Amino acid sequence: xxxxxxxxxxxxxxxxxxxxxxxxxxxxxxxxxxxxxxxxxxxxxxxxxxxxxxxxxxxxxxxxxxxxxxxxxxxxxxxxxxxxxxxxxxxxxxxxxxxxxxxxxxxxxxxxxxxxxxxxxxxxxxxxxxxxxxxxxxxxxxxxxxxxxxxxxxxxxxxxxxxxxxxxxxxxxxxxxxxxxxxxxxxxxxxxxxxxxxxxxxxxxxxxxxxxxxxxxxxxxxxxxxxxxxxxxxxxxxxxxxxxxxxxxxxxxxxxxxxxxxxxxxxxxxxxxxxxxxxxxxxxxxxxxxxxxxxxxxxxxxxxxxxxxxxxxxxxxxx
Amino acid sequence: xxxxxxxxxxxxxxxxxxxxxxxxxxxxxxxxxxxxxxxxxxxxxxxxxxxxxxxxxxxxxxxxxxxxxxxxxxxxxxxxxxxxxxxxxxxxxxxxxxxxxxxxxxxxxxxxxxxxxxxxxxxxxxxxxxxxxxxxxxxxxxxxxxxxxxxxxxxxxxxxxxxxxxxxxxxxxxxxxxxxxxxxxxxxxxxxxxxxxxxxxxxxxxxxxxxxxxxxxxxxxxxxxxxxxxxxxxxxxxxxxxxx
Numbered sequence: 001x002x003x004x005x006x007x008x009x010x011x012x013x014x015x016x017x018x019x020x021x022x023x024x025x026x027x028x029x030x031x032x033x034x035x036x037x038x039x040x041x042x043x044x045x046x047x048x049x050x051x052x053x054x055x056x057x058x059x060x061x062x063x064x065x066x067x068x069x070x071x072x073x074x075x076x077x078x079x080x081x082x083x084x085x086x087x088x089x090x091x092x093x094x095x096x097x098x099x100x101x102x103x104x105x106x107x108x109x110x111x112x113x114x115x116x117x118x119x120x121x122x123x124x125x126x127x128x129x130x131x132x133x134x135x136x137x138x139x140x141x142x143x144x145x146x147x148x149x150x151x152x153x154x155x156x157x158x159x160x161x162x163x164x165x166x167x168x169x170x171x172x173x174x175x176x177x178x179x180x181x182x183x184x185x186x187x188x189x190x191x192x193x194x195x196x197x198x199x200x201x202x203x204x205x206x207x208x209x210x211x212x213x214x215x216x217x218x219x220x221x222x223x224x225x226x227x228x229x230x231x232x233x234x235x236x237x238x239x240x241x242x243x244x245x246x247x248x249x250x251x252x253x254x255x256x257x258x259x260x261x262x263x264x265x266x267x268x269x270x271x272x273x274x275x276x277x278x279x280x281x282x283x284x285x286x287x288x289x290x291x292x293x294x295x296x297x298x299x300x301x302x303x304x305x306x307x308x309x310x311x312x313x314x315x316x317x318x319x
Numbered sequence: 320x321x322x323x324x325x326x327x328x329x330x331x332x333x334x335x336x337x338x339x340x341x342x343x344x345x346x347x348x349x350x351x352x353x354x355x356x357x358x359x360x361x362x363x364x365x366x367x368x369x370x371x372x373x374x375x376x377x378x379x380x381x382x383x384x385x386x387x388x389x390x391x392x393x394x395x396x397x398x399x400x401x402x403x404x405x406x407x408x409x410x411x412x413x414x415x416x417x418x419x420x421x422x423x424x425x426x427x428x429x430x431x432x433x434x435x436x437x438x439x440x441x442x443x444x445x446x447x448x449x450x451x452x453x454x455x456x457x458x459x460x461x462x463x464x465x466x467x468x469x470x471x472x473x474x475x476x477x478x479x480x481x482x483x484x485x486x487x488x489x490x491x492x493x494x495x496x497x498x499x500x501x502x503x504x505x506x507x508x509x510x511x512x513x514x515x516x517x518x519x520x521x522x523x524x525x526x527x528x529x530x531x532x533x534x535x536x537x538x539x540x541x542x543x544x545x546x547x548x549x550x551x552x553x554x555x556x557x558x559x560x561x562x563x
Contacts, residue, residue: 050406052562084402
């Protein structure tokens, strides 16, 4: 549905996106991850036709965004960063305007707006000027606007940014419900969000893709993947560390402590499953284990390992 | 048309959604009146026509029209709605034309509300109503031309103050290009053809010709083509900002 090939964008001497290629199919929810300034928003702005690429090609449902702009834009619903809207209009007027611009005639426009309002639970604030709405409602007006024409492609720049947990949950449920018949790209800083709704995660850094896979595959790249963490009284900790290290499948053990308990994390040698051997050991040694769990992996750790911090980037730029 | 209409409607309604429209119309009518009666000594002339009233229009528009045009694009850029409007399936030219028409129609309403002064002369004497109608059309065309210039300049910046100041300066140059202030500067050295060309860009020259009662097609074409020129430039500016 979305095909991006060799996409590049310069701002003066700065290269924001450098030769990015990507295909997104129907049914995929692609999570766009990356540090600030990595090129996420710039890429989205190019897919939706707000910015022109310096080089490369983008097609949406077969329409080239540069030569067949209107057809491509008609197929896309877009929530720009910060969900901009005309503040002096009420939510109802604004959605009616969007419906009219999208070419819906009066009766159908009403049905479309009503459906969109229902999905985003906007009914209570429909007749208030958008500038008087809370952040959560403003964001939902932006979402309502993006899904109004039931587009085959949905691009959302930080759809849950600034929402409270309940609002996040409802936006995520909405995205999940639409996912099967659409190609969706969302950008986010929240790694938990990738786990919650994305079928595929793409991490970009300095304008190029540095990782592309299902959330599970990304987690498998974490050094915490399949590691076992257990907490037990400090008195038993030293002995436990020694016993754990002696296990053949264990590559290393790390110890930390808080609230009067010791927390040990045993890292497996590559591919090994630790949880059974460790629990058998704990039983044999009669440790007073309070918690024990196998780690699926930590996305934030993967994220940090494969992207560069902006401080590091600034340092690299100076030298 | 199907693209222009929704844009026009939204823009036009936006003026009346805030106090902007009412404040503007009140100030517009007040300054129009003040200039006609106190600066132009409307009653002292003892002539039943509106030439004094219309003579000040280009000069008042010089400040009032950029006050409207400055926000046309700068505001969209500042609030981020630019990203929304340019990613909707509407061609850029339609947005440009829709915005201009809405702003122009709005000044048209303000201009139409000056009708009591026409009622006054019509009651006091027997003016040539043909001339007055032609002058109203001429005044409306001048407003539209300033609006096109202002809209184009507004598209180049996200700062409304800059848009206002630059628009006033550019509009001023177009207004005075037929006066000695500008022409004397060129007379001394430039060929006559160039001086004539510069003077032919003067809004005042064309407007005065219309207010004299001759709605010459050439003057109308001048204003319409000037609008077309600046609206085209407006489209180019918006497109350039996409790749700029």
